[in-house]
Amino acid sequence: MLSDQQLRQAADTYGTPLYTYDAQELDAALARVQAAFPGARIYYAMKANPNLTLLRRLYGAGVGFECVSLGELGRAAHIGASGDRVLVNGPAKSDEEYRLGGELGATFIVDRPGEVALLPPASSVLVRVNPALSVSTHDHLATGAAHSKFGVRPDQLPDLLAALASGGHRLRGLHLHIGSAIRDAADFRAAFGRVAELSRVTGPLEVLDVGGGWGLDADLGGIAAEARQAAAAFGAQLWVEPGRYLVARSGVLLTRVMGTKATGRDFTLLDAGMTELLRPMLYGAEHPVRALWEGAPGVSDLAGPACESGDLLGRDVTLPAGAQRGDLLAILEAGAYGAAMSSTYLTRPRPAEALWDGQTWTLIRQREPLEAIWAAEEAAG
Ligand SMILES: Cc1ncc(COP(=O)(O)O)c(C=O)c1O
Incomplete structure (x- = not known):
């Protein structure tokens, strides 16, 4: 402090x-995540705070990036992030985002069946699943509800997986992210449980990416235990995408x-x-x-x-x-979604x-x- x-x-x-950041607080948050999720890969959701100095610090500590725009991919490229540490996510990716993600050798998070035809050749892919859950957060922060725009319905998975295979893409695993600033750990348990059931459809997978969304007082150990159990259903390595948790308190x-x-x-x-x-x-x-x-x-x-x-x-x-x-x-x-969402409305300088x-x-x-x-x-x- x-x-x-x-x-x-x-x-x-x-x-x-003025926005100020405390580097030690940032390092401490990362250490807590690493301790709770040993062996998991951490992809920082850059949208929370894309400042290059913070990105370089996290990258230097072994963290990768989840990117949701050409600009965020550009930041990852600018600091020299290697493709295996970059995820390309978003419900409506542009041609430029597919191109730059492909050039970087990043992994794409496919959000709808129609995306298969748009992927660069031989892409690495996670498929985002919509677990159709209402969660304990503001409606604008809920991303895994049946009415939200994110992810594919479980019944769409078999055809989507077949299309990926015939398109020559490499399915690495499944992805979910149920929202942000989630207070109730039971929401994570329910969502992970629903996704784990899909192992009957997919068989074993290399990766289960459970996203982020942890409230600042979240019981990370409890969330991690549930996530590990879900990953075990696929025999998969766990990936996580914290944004707010890593940078908010700093x-x-x-x-x-x-x-x-x-x-x-x-x-x-x-x-x-x-x-x-x-x-x-x-x-x-x-x-x-x-x-x-x-x-x-x-x-x-x-x-x-x-x-x-x-x-x-x-x-x-x-x-x-x-x-x-x-x-x-x-x-x-x-530190999270503060400077990142600042604007020049009223011609006020950020x-x-x-x-x-x-x-x-x-x-x-x-x-x-x-x-x-x-x-x-x-x-x-
Ligand atoms: C796919 C995805 N992953 C991770 C995050 C990070 O969420 P949080 O900052 O709540 O951890 C978001 C936030 O919107 C997201 O959309």
Whole structure:
């Protein structure tokens, strides 16, 4: 946990809003995953946070990447990731994604029968299965429900496997990912159990990839035990794709108080909002906060600077009263889907990012220059 002094130093050096990451926290999360899933291959779901410095650190520790866009594949290629450490996933892959994935020698996660005809020759393949389960998370975060757009129905598997074989592709195994920020371990048990039943259709397989989706307080040991049992049904090696679990706790969004006001509610106004951290608005995510000022406890809503009434980072948050303009607030557990989802809406530059390595701060992404936001418009003329 970064100290107030370290956070103040970062804010004074790089300005706010600022994403900070604690390298030791990242390493500790990876160590917990490695301990819970010994022998499993770890493919970091890059969508959670694609910063190149974090990617290089994870890759250096033996982790591969799950990529869901040309840009993410481009990042993997840019840092020199080898094909056996890259997965190409997504429900609607473009021609360029098939091409670059093929060039890298990556493994494709097939999400629908129609994809077989689109794969590069002799592709390595996992088939994503839709286990048709409702899970304990926000509807937008559930990816394994019968009504979700992901994966193939179990009854489609036999024809799909036959098509892969006759197309000359190498089926390595099955894949599932039931959602994100899942609180109840029973959801994983149910999903893994459903997929394990498919071993009757597939026979033995090399790989079972059980995705990610673990809540930050998840019982990893329990999830791993269930996953191992499912993998054993296929005689398969276990692969996992954590995103949020690896990076969320290492990240803090540092923001300064711009002022306070009272309408029908009490607001603390911040220089960060939905353009820096979309999760509260997108799916009601609640982030713990740490105020770097003192006062008797009070309650207020955290409002960003956007002209959008939904631009709130928290409701009924307990904070020390008497916040002054310039005071610093640390929004915790913001390392996943924070910077990654930041936008230039309102022509606000995406925030800078800095890494604490235990000794010093290093800037790992510059605050986006304003000119960079409109450069593509100027270039078009
Ligand atoms: C296929 C797949 N794998 C892994 C992840 C990572 O999920 P999480 O960040 O919740 O661990 C996602 C997230 O959307 C995903 O779609």
